[in-house]
Amino acid sequence: MPASLTxxxxxxxxxxxxxxxxxxxxRLHFDLTDDDVFTVHTVVNFSVSAAAIGHSTAIDLLGHEVVSAELNGQPVTYDGARLSLPDLHEDNELMVRSSAKYSTTGEGLHRYMDPFDEAVYLYSQxxxxxxxxxxxxxxQPDLKARYKIQVTAPAHWHVISNEPGECTIHDEVAHWSFAPSPVMSSYLFALIAGEYVQVGEDSWDTADASVALGLxxxxxxxxxxxxxxxxxxxxNGFAFYEDQFDQPYPYTKYDQIFVPEFNAGAMENIGAVTMLEDYIFRSPVPQATVQRRAITILHELAHMWFGNxxxxKWWDDLWLSESFAExxxxxxxxxxxxxxxxxxFNATEKTWAYRQDQLATTHPVVADMVDLDAVAGNFDGITYAKGASVLRQLVALVGQDQFMKGIRQYFAEHAWGNAExxxxxxxxxxxxxxxxSDWSRQWLHSTGVNTLSWQRQNGLTIMQTQPVQQHRVGIGCYDFTGNKLTRTHYVETDLNAEITTLDIPDTPLVLVNDADLTYAKLRADTTSVLTLTDHLGAIDDALARSLAWGSAWDQTRDANASASWFLELVLDHIASETDSSVVMMLMRQVAESLDRYIPTAHVPLYRQHFSSRLWQLVQQVPAGSDVQLQLIQTFIRHARTDDVTTVSALADKRGPEGFSVSxxxxxxxxxRLVAMGEAGETEIDAAExxxxxSTGYLAAIHARAMIPTPENKAATWELITSGEPTNLELRHLVMGFRDVHDVSLLLPYTAQYFDTVDDLWGASSFEMAETLAVGLFPMWEISEQTAQQTQDAASATIHTGLQRILTELHDDVHRALTARKAF
Incomplete structure (x- = not known):
């Protein structure tokens, strides 16, 4: 049943x-032997306070067909969202038999059939x-309990849960029984079942325990x-966290399971972490993606202590769990x-945070989560990235040893419980x-990002915009050493006033917030800007370069600099960039610049100029290098008809010398050839x-949605809005639908979007509704009229989540219009 306000x-x-x-x-007994529905026999044992005896409450259950439900032997009623529990005793037993369809949205118990071999896979989210x-x-997270799980499943399946399990097989059916769990919150429940194979096993061994590791x-x-x-x-993560937290790993085992059609990067289910299949690399990927996988693995492992x-107690402190893990x-x-x-972190997480914090929907790190609708919208750049940024500043303020000492005391006092x-x-x-308390007030209970700008005249004058906050910053002075810009002087200081003056050496580049200790946008002095424009790629420190790139991007988004300047800066210095994550983020920013920040009439010329220069760089950088891989990926994204010969060669797996096309x-x-009109169904069928x-299946779905005819766009729109595709199919359909070279193909859908988005939201689960609302938004028609229509739709909807998304999209349109005026 789709979630709604009720x-x-x-x-x-x-x-x-x-x-x-x-x-x-x-006590849960699942029967997973049916292809369409699962059934569950549930027994819940709970007690109530003396004051609650004789009163009533409710237990949550969404979208099930209830066969029977009894509390203390008496039948109870079900309304589709909850079971009423009247006349409570001191000790209570609820028994429910129910069934439900498997999910295809990635929420609840999701079912997937591999189109390659028709193997079936289930997982809970x-x-x-x-x-x-x-x-x-x-x-709710503060009603922890123990879970005793049994599962009946096809004999050839494997079943995984939070604790180790054993099975017996009779005929074609396996009966699984899992060890009782320790007390845990319901959102950490795990049930993974199907034709999964164990691709690795190991153990984490200490003098006190041996933890089985499964993959x-x-x-x-x-x-x-x-x-x-x-x-x-x-x-490595086990060793690091056990040492830093002074707490052994608290659970029995640690499985990591790559699951299909997953909506998030990973989920920290106790002892059974589920992970996005994008982290399985069947082709070469940028090192940035490899590192992101490592950080994700370590993020989920950290949750075993902090969060699990x-x-x-409630989702107001979602930020704390996620920010700490990040x-x-x-x-x-x-x-x-x-x-x-x-x-x-600077290139990806903080860029995310800065964008989120400048939207009309920004909120304090400690957010007011009044209900689950508010929670669903707040898995965002504030909760994850800004929270982690201010924690980093706190560590710079108090010292990492003292910070970890406090964490160890926190675990010692609150283990197995709930805290705030x-x-x-x-x-x-x-x-x-x-x-x-003052640090908490400044950084956790306020909104927005202020800007640090600096000038050089009789020393260094640093100014910060209102409201003034305490910033612990590093200040680096960079001078030329040969053809490199090297830091020759560094000092850390606290900025507590609107204006701070310091004596520093006069060097070609001065970088405030060097080492990235605080959370702020940066505006450099004139001499430093000129140095960066000509020599950004010469900075010999990756983090300092990332800060410089970030400042350039902020100026572009804020319309303090034109998108054309930013694009030329990228073309001049990207070949020198050695950090894969910085390259990846710059390529995303290039796409945003070309798609949004350049006036429509100029886009074809600038896109052709950019793709032409990019292909020149492809042939100049080291063959087979990380940067070459990312430059080719970006070239394909922006190639147009003039590049058809080069793109056709790549489609035939013929790339530059020394580069292997996957x-x-x-x-x-x-x-891209399909979008150009240079390929169609015949070529897509042959490639599939x-x-x-399954990867080829999704790529073909994506390609077919890109066929540039009015008839195909109409058919794709109908399929997208039908409710039939799974969550991952929907994402590929939406991406293909909106990727056009001739925007006139999409202009009829601007009005259709605003006519239908409210109904689509109401008829869909949150994950599917978000994909539709964001993915189909008419960013292809950036205009004052679109901005007004977006604002009107946000004001008219009764759906809190949709209102937030439309408000943010309105901000995006307004920012694009402002940037175009500065072009």
């Missing part, structure tokens, strides 16, 4: 239930509150999994050998000897036959 859970409701209830055990789509549950994928992708590398990173062992995973990544992890940010802040204050890149080139895999 099915939400409010914070107030959760607080009332938490005050009334103590949940002991969920319960965060933030989709366990209720699978079984009856008090679906799983679907059968058709097993040969591509880098088991040894993934286990190395995982074991000690859990937030922050500490970068420290762990450095420990594991990814020495430029903070450069990656105030509990953590108290321990950090005790460990550091500092009053952190099947995935050949698909991307073929898709040659690449008879």
């Amino acid at each position: 099915t939400t859970i409010t914070r107030h409701q959760a607080q009332l239930r938490a005050a009334m209830l103590e949940v002991d055990t969920y 319960c965060a933030p509150a989709d366990a209720r789509r699978i079984f009856p549950v008090f679906d 799983w994928s679907r059968r058709s992708l097993a040969r591509y999994v880098d088991a040894e590398e993934i286990f190395d990173i995982t074991k 062992l000690v859990t937030m 922050f500490v995973s970068h420290i762990a990544a450095i420990d594991a050998g990814f020495t430029d992890a903070w450069t990656t 940010f105030s509990d953590l802040l108290r321990h950090l204050e005790n460990a550091s000897g500092r009053d952190l 099947t995935d890149m050949a698909w991307t080139a073929l898709q 036959i040659e690449d008879d895999t």
